[in-house]
Amino acid sequence: MAGKKTYSVYVIELSKKIWTDSEKFRSANIHFRGLKDCLYVGMTSLDPKKRYQQHKKGIRSKKGHKLSSYFVERYGLFLRPSMYSEFNPMTKGDAIKMEEELSLKLRREGFAVWWN
16 A cells, blocks of 8 residues: 655745854855755645744744754745645655755755755
């Protein structure tokens, strides 16, 4: 039986301020030339809009684990559905693979990208 297609990948545009603020982000994007945007790519079982809201609110689990990305919480500007909507929905396994594949594709296109 194939897995249920209840997962999505999503792309969030980040403020370019992240480039000057975060050595960690710069180190992950050594080929970035500043011509395109800074992005965050993630995967979720939620609607991407709801997941973005969780990031911006700094949501934590009941056990206190942070569920949001600091980069999105601090630098997230808005979702970029034109970069991901064609892929959704998908299985969890496909979403895990697509998160990395999409991130690497966007980097090759000149974007600075963070994903987990």
